[in-house]
Amino acid sequence: MKGSVAYRSIQKRGLHIGLLPEMAAAVNPSTPITLDHDLDVLPEAGRHLTVAQYAEYVDDLAARLWAAGVRPDERVVLFKTANADHWMLAAAVSRIGGVVVNLSPALDAETVAVLLERLDQPTLLTDGTKLDLLADVPLAGLTRRVITSADHRPGSVSLTELAGSPRVKPVVRPIDEAAVITHTSGTTGIPKLVVHTARTQGIRLLPQWRLLSLMRKKETVAINVPFVHSRMVAAMSLALLKEYPVLLMRETGPAEVAEQFIKHRPAFIEALPNSFMEWEELADDPRSPFGSVKVFSSTFDAIHPGTMSRLLKASDRRGALFFQIYGQSEVGPAVGRAYFRNSAHKANGRCVGWAMPNGAARIRVVSRDGHTPSETNPGYIEVAWDGIAKTYLGEQDRYDTNRSGEWWRTGDVGYRTRFGCLHMLDREVDMIPGVRSSLEIEDVVLSKLSELTELVVVPGPNSEALPVICTVDDKPLDRNRWRAAVVEFPQLTEPVQIPQAELPRTATLKVQRLALARRFEEQLREPV
Template sequence: MKGSTVYQSIQKRGLHLGLLPEMAAAVNPSTPITLDHDLDALPQAGRRLTVAEFARAVDDLAARLWAAGVRPDEHIVVHKSHNADIWMLGAAASRIGAVPVMLSPALDAATVTALIQRVGRPSLLTDTAKLDAGLAAHPLADLTRRVLVVAGEHPGTTSLAGLAGSPRVRPVVRPLDEAAVITHTSGTTGLPKLVVHTPRTQGIRLLPQWRLLKLMRKKDPVAIHIPFVHSRMVAAMSLALLKELPVLLLRESDPDTVAEQFLTHRPGFVEALPNSLMDWEDLSADPRKPFASVKVFSSTFDAIHPRTMSRLLNASDRQGALFFQIYGQSEVGPAVGRAYFRNSAHKANGRCVGWAMPAGAARVRVTSRDGRPPSAHNPGFIEVAWDGLAKTYFAEQDRYDTNRNGDWWRTGDVGYRTRLGCLHMLDREVDMIAGVRSSLEVEDVVLGRLSELSELVVVPGPGDEPVPVICTTDDTPLDTARWRAAVTDFPQLAEPVQIPQAELPRTATLKVQRIALARHLQERLADTA
C-alpha cells in the first residue's frame, strides 16, 4: 500500500489516531522509529522499533486498557512522566474507541485535578511518579472511574504491566465528527482549555504539511522534538510515517545530548519547539557540525527569532537548506507559513509569519479592532476559517462560541497584512503594551544585535511601562554599554531586569508565560522599592 493512497483515504474518512500505526505498517512495515529514551510502559521494547513493531506495541497496550475496563466512548485522561509512550497510550485508547484526554507532564497536580473535574469522572492513566509527586493527595477515587498506572504498583490503582498478554481487541472507529482526541491549550492566561479534535479536523490539517514534505527528495530521518501530548504530535507522526521517513523521537532537550543524537542519526528534517531551537543555537558553532545533514528546519507553536533561524541554517551543509515556519494554534492547526533561507534569514522581518497555503488550506483575515482599517500601526484581530478548526472546548461551549463568528475563529493575536498578502503577527492581544508597536518585534531586533542574550521578553512593569526581562548565556552579567547601543531604536523601554533563565515561567510548550512573568517582575520590583 502506498502512503499517498492512505493519505487520500484519511482525507475522506478522517485521521483515527488508533489506526495510524497499523496503517503506517501497511505502507512500509520496516520504517524505523528510534528513541533517545526507554519506554516506561514497554521497557523491554528497546530504543529502536520498526513501524510494524510499533503497531503491535500499540495493539498490545490497547488490549491491556480493555482488560482494565476501559470501553468505547469513555474519556481517559493520559497524564504521566515525559515519555514517548504517552503518544502510544493515547493511540491505544483511541484504538478501542475511547477518547484520550492528553495532559502535559508539565502541569501541576492541582491543574490536572481541575481538568479531570471538568471532564467528569474519566479514567486516569498515569504513573507512580506523578502520584507520588502530589496527584495522589487529591481525591482521585471520587474524581475518576478508575486509576491506571503504566507500571509498578500504587494503592488504589491497576497496573497495565500486570495485564500484559491480554487478548487483542478489534479496533473501534470513532464517528467522523465526534471527539477523537482532546488536547489542551498552553495556559498562558490561566487554566488551560480542553480542545476537542475530531477525525475530520485531524485529517484535514495534514493537507498543507503533506505538501511541505514533498521537499524531501530523499528518505532522510525526521527528528521530532515536540510535546508528546500535543495535537501537533498527531500530525507530525502521521506525516513522517506515511511518507516512510525514519523517525527520531527526542525527549531530551539538553544541547549536548541532542548533538550526539544528530551526529549518530543525521536527520534531514528537524521539527522542534521554538525555544528548544533557541537553546540549540550554540551548537551551530560546534566543530562536529551536528546540523550539517539538515535540509529543513520546521517549527510551529510560537514566534521564532530571525537570529535563531540564521544560525541554524548556516550550520547546515545541505544545498538549499530552509527554515519553514508555520503560524497556527491548537484550535486552528496550521494557518499560514513561509520559508526562510540561509542568505536572508538574518535580515528577515520576524513578524512576517507567512502567506496562506495552497488551495484547501486555511483562510486568514484581519478585522478591525476600532473601526479603522488594520495596519502596521493599528493592528487588527487575526482570524482563521477552514474545516480544520477544532470542534469545541470541552465543557466550555460558551467560551468557544465567544471566539467563533460563523466560519471564522479569532485567534487572540493581533497584526495586519501587507499588500503582498503576508500576515504580520505583532502580539497576543492580552500582551499588548501602550507605546510599543510590537513586543515581539523589539525582541527580534535586540536578540539579533546581542548574541550574549539567551532570552528577552518585554512585559509591562508596575506603571505599565515596557520592561525588558533578559537572560544571558551562563548568566553572565549584562554589558550595559552594549545594551544601550542595541536599544537606541526603542527609547520607550525601561531599564532591563536580568534574571536566571531557569526562573522564567513557561508553558508545556516552553512558551514564556508573559502574564505570570509580569506579575513576578512587579512583585520583585515592589520588594526592592
C-alpha cells in the first residue's frame, strides 16, 4: 500500500486511529520512530522503534485492554503522566471500538472529577502518579473501572499483568459516531469536551497533507506537542503515512531539545508557539540545532514575528519557511500562511493567513454591530467545512450557541483585508475598551525589547489596559526602555512584572488571561 492510497482511503472511510499504525506499517514497515524518553507501559520497547513494531505494540495493548473488560462503544478516559505511550494507548482503545477521551495531565483533580461525571461512568486508564492526585476523588462512583498503564494499585487492573492476552480483531466504529474526545484549553473555566468523528479527523488531514508535500526527501519530522491534543492525531497520521522518520518528543527544555535536534537533524518541526519562544535562545547555539530545518510549523495560537524571524535565520536550509496555521480544537486548521527568512521580521503578526484551497475550510467575518467589519470595527470570525467537531459532550446547547447552520463562531474577532488575509485581533472575551488589539501590542513591544520573555495585556481592576511582563532570568525591567518601546500605546498603564513561573497556563501553554486578570482584581480587593 502506498501512502497516497492510504490517504485516499482515509478521505473516503474516515481516520480510525486504531487502524492507523497497521496502515502505516503496510505503507512502509521500516519507517523509524525515535523517542526522547522511555515508554511507561512498555519500558522494554526502548527508544527506537519501526512502524511495524509500533503497530505490533498497539495490537498487543488492544488485547490487554480487551482482557481488562473494555468493549466497543465504551468511553475510555486517558489521564496519565505525559508520555508517548498515551498515543499508543489511545490507538489501542480505538482498535477495539472504544471511544478515546484524552485528558491533559496538567488538569487538576477537581476538573478531572467534573469531566468524569460528565462522561457518565467511563473506564479510567491512568497511572500511579495520577491516582495519587485523584486520591480524594470518588472514582468508584464516577467510573466503570480503573486500569493502570504500569504499576498496580488496589482496586485497579494493571495492563502489565495482562501481557500475552489473546489478540482480538479490530472493531471499526461508524464514520460519523464519536471516535476521539479531546478538550478545550480551559482558558475561561472548566474545559469543554470536544467530540471528533472518524470523518472530521480524516477531513482535517487535507491541508496539512499538502504542507508535508513540500518535503521532497524522507527526512525526520520532530513532533513536540501535547500527546493528548487533537493536533497529535493529525501530526502522527500525516508523518507515518508519508513515511517520514518521526522524532516524538516529550521534553521541552532548551538544553534537552538542542541535544535531540543536533543528534537527529529534523527537517520539519511541529511545536507549540510558546515552545518556539522558549527555544529562541538556541538560535545562537554554535552547534546550529536548527540548521537542518526546512519547515517550522505551529498551530494552537498566533506566534510573534520576531520569534519566527530568529528561528528562520538559524536554519541553513535554502527556502526555509515558518508555516502558521490558525484554528482551534473545534474546527481544526482554518487558515494558514508561510513566513520566510528575509521578511518574517516585517510581518504583521495579526495576519494569520488565507483560506486554504480545494476542499479546506471557508472563512467569513460577521458584523458585531450592523456595520461592515474592518480594522477599526472587527467582527466575529466564523468557519465552515465538514471538519468541524460533532458536538460538546453533555453541552449540546453550548455547542448550538456557537453554530449557525454550517458556520461555527470561533470566539475570536478580526477582519479580512481586500486581499483576503484574515487578521485575528483578540478573543472576544479578552477585548479591552480603547484597545484595538492586545495581541498586536504584544507583537510590537516584544519585537522591541529582547529582554522580555512574555508580555500579556489584560484588563486591569478598572478595565484599564494592564501589561503583565516577564523577563529573561526574571531580571528587573529597565523602565526607560519600556517607556520608549510603548510610546505609541498611551492606553497602557505602568507594567506589572511577575516571575514567568507564575503565569497561569493551559495544557498547550497559552496564558490564561482571565485568570491573570482576576489575580490583580483580587489583589486590589485585599485589605491593606
